[in-house]
Amino acid sequence: MVQKIAPKLAALTALLVSLSPAARAQSGWGEINMPRGVTMISQKIYDLHMLCFWVCVAIGIVVFGVMIYSMVVFRHSKGVVADTTLVHNTRIEVIWTIIPVCILIGVAVPAARTLIQISDTRNPELTIKVIGYQWGWQYQYLESGVSFFSKLDARSNAASQLDSGIDPNTVPNYLRDVDHPLVVPVGTKILLLITADDVIHSWWVPDLGVKMDAIPGYINEAWFAVDADKAGVYRGQCTELCGRGHAFMPIVVDARSKADFNAWLDSEEAAQKPGAPAQATTAAPAGAAPPTPAQLAEASAVR
Amino acid sequence: MAEHTHAPAATSPAHAVHAVHDEHDHRPHGWRRWVYATNHKDIGTMYLVFAGLMFLIGGSFAMVIRAELFEPGMQLVDPQFFNSMTTMHALFMIFGAVMPAWTGLANWLIPMQIGAPDMALPRLNNLSFWILPFAFTLLFSTLFVPGGAPAGGWTLYAPLMVQTGDAFPMTIFAIHMMGASSILGAINVIVTIMNMRAKGMGLLRMPLFVWTWFITAFLLIAAMPVLAGAVTMLLTDHYFGTTFFTATGGGDPIMFQHIFWFFGHPEVYILILPAFGVVSEIIPTFSRKPLFGYETMVYATASIGFLSFIVWAHHMFVTGIPLAGQLFFMLSTMLIAVPTGVKVFNWTATMYKGSLSFEPPMLFALGFLFMFTIGGFSGLMLALVPADYEYHGTYFVVAHFHYVLVPGAIFAIIGAVYYWLPKWSGKMYDMRLATWHFWLSTVFVNVLFFPQHFLGLAGMPRRIPDYAVQFTDWNMVSSIGGFAFGLSQLLFPYIVLKCLRSGEPATGRVWESAHGLEWELPSPAPYHSWGEPPSEALIARGAAH
Numbered sequence: 001m002v003q004k005i006a007p008k009l010a011a012l013t014a015l016l017v018s019l020s021p022a023a024r025a026q027s028g029w030g031e032i033n034m035p036r037g038v039t040m041i042s043q044k045i046y047d048l049h050m051l052c053f054w055v056c057v058a059i060g061i062v063v064f065g066v067m068i069y070s071m072v073v074f075r076h077s078k079g080v081v082a083d084t085t086l087v088h089n090t091r092i093e094v095i096w097t098i099i100p101v102c103i104l105i106g107v108a109v110p111a112a113r114t115l116i117q118i119s120d121t122r123n124p125e126l127t128i129k130v131i132g133y134q135w136g137w138q139y140q141y142l143e144s145g146v147s148f149f150s151k152l153d154a155r156s157n158a159a160s161q162l163d164s165g166i167d168p169n170t171v172p173n174y175l176r177d178v179d180h181p182l183v184v185p186v187g188t189k190i191l192l193l194i195t196a197d198d199v200i201h202s203w204w205v206p207d208l209g210v211k212m213d214a215i216p217g218y219i220n221e222a223w224f225a226v227d228a229d230k231a232g233v234y235r236g237q238c239t240e241l242c243g244r245g246h247a248f249m250p251i252v253v254d255a256r257s258k259a260d261f262n263a264w265l266d267s268e269e270a271a272q273k274p275g276a277p278a279q280a281t282t283a284a285p286a287g288a289a290p291p292t293p294a295q296l297a298e299a300s301a302v303r
Numbered sequence: 304m305a306e307h308t309h310a311p312a313a314t315s316p317a318h319a320v321h322a323v324h325d326e327h328d329h330r331p332h333g334w335r336r337w338v339y340a341t342n343h344k345d346i347g348t349m350y351l352v353f354a355g356l357m358f359l360i361g362g363s364f365a366m367v368i369r370a371e372l373f374e375p376g377m378q379l380v381d382p383q384f385f386n387s388m389t390t391m392h393a394l395f396m397i398f399g400a401v402m403p404a405w406t407g408l409a410n411w412l413i414p415m416q417i418g419a420p421d422m423a424l425p426r427l428n429n430l431s432f433w434i435l436p437f438a439f440t441l442l443f444s445t446l447f448v449p450g451g452a453p454a455g456g457w458t459l460y461a462p463l464m465v466q467t468g469d470a471f472p473m474t475i476f477a478i479h480m481m482g483a484s485s486i487l488g489a490i491n492v493i494v495t496i497m498n499m500r501a502k503g504m505g506l507l508r509m510p511l512f513v514w515t516w517f518i519t520a521f522l523l524i525a526a527m528p529v530l531a532g533a534v535t536m537l538l539t540d541h542y543f544g545t546t547f548f549t550a551t552g553g554g555d556p557i558m559f560q561h562i563f564w565f566f567g568h569p570e571v572y573i574l575i576l577p578a579f580g581v582v583s584e585i586i587p588t589f590s591r592k593p594l595f596g597y598e599t600m601v602y603a604t605a606s607i608g609f610l611s612f613i614v615w616a617h618h619m620f621v622t623g624i625p626l627a628g629q630l631f632f633m634l635s636t637m638l639i640a641v642p643t644g645v646k647v648f649n650w651t652a653t654m655y656k657g658s659l660s661f662e663p664p665m666l667f668a669l670g671f672l673f674m675f676t677i678g679g680f681s682g683l684m685l686a687l688v689p690a691d692y693e694y695h696g697t698y699f700v701v702a703h704f705h706y707v708l709v710p711g712a713i714f715a716i717i718g719a720v721y722y723w724l725p726k727w728s729g730k731m732y733d734m735r736l737a738t739w740h741f742w743l744s745t746v747f748v749n750v751l752f753f754p755q756h757f758l759g760l761a762g763m764p765r766r767i768p769d770y771a772v773q774f775t776d777w778n779m780v781s782s783i784g785g786f787a788f789g790l791s792q793l794l795f796p797y798i799v800l801k802c803l804r805s806g807e808p809a810t811g812r813v814w815e816s817a818h819g820l821e822w823e824l825p826s827p828a829p830y831h832s833w834g835e836p837p838s839e840a841l842i843a844r845g846a847a848h
Binding site: 032033035044059074082084089096112167211237240241244245 | 380455460550555556596623633637641644645648652654656657659683690696
């Protein structure tokens with residue numbers, strides 16, 4: 001008897017464990033909502049998203065409620081006779097025009113406020129130029145001159161080839177890892193100057209609340225400031241169709257404390273000076289100077 | 304007046320006159336009937352059959368997409384081919400399935416509903432249909448040319464689109480042909496409605512399907528030439544050294560998006576306005592109660608049509624357009640929720656205190672009502688610019704527009720066919736099977752598209768052939784829903800063919816409380832719908848509001 005029940009209990013336990021929040025973090029079932037993110041803007045966006053969501057839920061309950069009520073109560077099969085005189089009612093029509101307008105204003109005001117904050121790119125403490133290529137990103141720290149390319153890491157690249165035979169589940173951060181992440185300090189207003197070299201791309205990191213198209217001939221501005229206590233690695237990817245490798249140009253932002261960031265920047269600066277020892281750099285792949293766009297294109301074409 | 308009083312029974316003297324008249328028609332037979340077709344019903348039938356065929360082809364492209372996305376890793380197709388599939392799926396579904404289906408329904412119904420014998424411009428009608436098979440043969444053949452089918456998305460954004468291989472000029476020429484066909488069809492609808500209405504059929508007596516198509520036709524005429532201009536500029540950029548959209552030559556890639564979406568946003572209303580018309584016909588019939596707020600419905604449709612021209616940049620919130628532009632387009636977009644809400648409330652009020660029954664057309668109309676509203680909610684969320692910074696370009700957008708297009712436009716088209724098929728064919732279809740068709744479609748369309756909201760919010764971009772592993776579970780659910788939804792649709796041609804082959808004879812009225820001129824004709828409707836115009840009394844009876 002016990003032998004019969006034991007496997008079932010084990011299965012049930014496994015099921016319960018898999019439903020627990022801790023396990024959910026590992027599986028995809030819990031991935032159903034926008035992240036709150038780690039910047040003031042991303043949190044405001046999240047709040048706006050949830051506000052609008054609950055407004056929609058409330059409207060839905062009322063509207064769907066009346067529909068379902070009508071479908072249940074006013075059934076021909078129950079012998080209900082239609083009230084054919086109910087075809088027009090100016091008062092109710094005015095009411096259900098004005099109420100939505102008021103609700104919309106209630107949502108539009110916080111949206112506009114947040115939008116104005118998003119658009120305020122004044123007084124940055126650090127400026128980074130972001131250039132999109134088919135298929136990778138280049139980051140240039142304008143104040144210090146540090147510059148490097150960032151593209152899909154080799155393990156993801158190998159596993160994502162057609163019929164590679166490699167299980168993506170065995171690759172850490174499959175399609176979400178790059179060779180050289182963008183390193184930024186926390187608690188700092190960072191201005192991104194975003195452009196592209198070939199076609200349109202879009203730079204998106206959900207946790208930062210930043211999405212901005214990278215467009216040839218344009219320099220778009222976006223800013224973020226990671227909360228001072230939220231050092232960590234944040235991942236995103238290109239969100240504008242840019243050709244064959246569109247799915248394979250992730251973005252990784254490594255937010256460090258100001259001290260750690262400064263140390264990293266100093267070592268990068270030293271490494272990227274002409275004649276610096278090649279192995280000291282984390283920036284340029286293969287220890288050489290940053291690849292030219294042509295080299296990058298060639299490297300990407302391999303994938 | 305007696306001869307004008309068409310009783311529903313098919314044996315009335317007036318119908319006997321029709322029948323005799325019909326037999327004297329010189330209608331060509333065999334292939335000539337279709338190739339030389341000038342009859343609105345024949346052309347309508349061809350449009351609908353064509354749309355059904357494109358729906359199956361476009362659907363099979365979607366099956367490739369869902370199969371590749373079933374699990375992470377690249378198992379089936381090359382990423383470039385995957386991009387071709389998303390592009391071709393959209394082009395086939397929008398220009399091949401939904402738009403021709405609406406034109407087919409317009410052809411079948413508008414003359415019958417306004418008391419006319421046929422469309423005003425029958426040869427133009429023939430031309431506008433026969434362009435389409437050539438356009439789509441050309442587009443389909445791009446799958447076999449060097450460089451593959453277009454893969455830059457149906458939005459054809461420059462400069463990516465210019466990287467297309469040999470398919471580039473073929474795609475553009477195909478789009479030109481589709482646009483020409485749509486414009487000709489729209490001209491025909493407008494001329495017919497303006498000139499062919501029976502005496503007594505005032506504008507505010509027209510059925511809502513006629514009204515919504517009338518407004519749609521104006522949107523088509525205004526929007527399609529803009530698309531033609533955009534793709535022509537792409538063509539000259541590629542072959543004649545112009546740099547309209549090339550930054551290095553002084554051009555502007557964003558200008559393409561402005562021009563494209565100036566067409567593209569009215570286009571989405573072109574796809575949905577006739578659906579509003581269909582639902583406004585079906586719900587009153589099966590609620591046994593006239594449509595609530597007929598005139599408001601007309602004005603709401605017209606205002607949606609107008610607003611559709613001043614919201615285009617909400618597709619471009621993350622392109623770096625200025626703050627003032629973002630605010631304007633956010634507010635104008637939110638404003639659309641007002642007339643759209645009025646419509647949903649009016650349909651609900653039509654059901655309230657009605658006497659409802661749930662035949663297949665009503666089921667599809669109710670499916671439309673619920674799920675289109677869900678698509679409307681996500682549309683409202685997308686209108687908020689700050690939130691759009693997270694939603695834009697993700698599966699949340701994919702979920703949104705599929706909710707308004709599949710259980711929205713497509714359900715309305717299917718509902719329309721189940722509503723009018725007995726009138727067209729004179730035969731009833733298998734209602735039990737059609738009910739099955741509804742429930743299978745409804746369950747699986749939600750399994751297919753609802754999880755895509757989650758995927759988008761959790762960070763999965765659209766138009767990617769491969770994804771990070773945390774998106775696996777909901778993609779599997781979505782794919783299973785997709786395969787099941789696709790299979791369920793095979794019931795549709797089966798039900799229609801079975802009806803045509805062996806359906807029970809239908810009555811003239813078909814549905815006990817159907818109102819409108821088409822129900823005053825016998826079933827099947829005579830070849831030349833209203834050989835003599837209907838009497839004003841008949842028109843007044845049809846216009847029950």
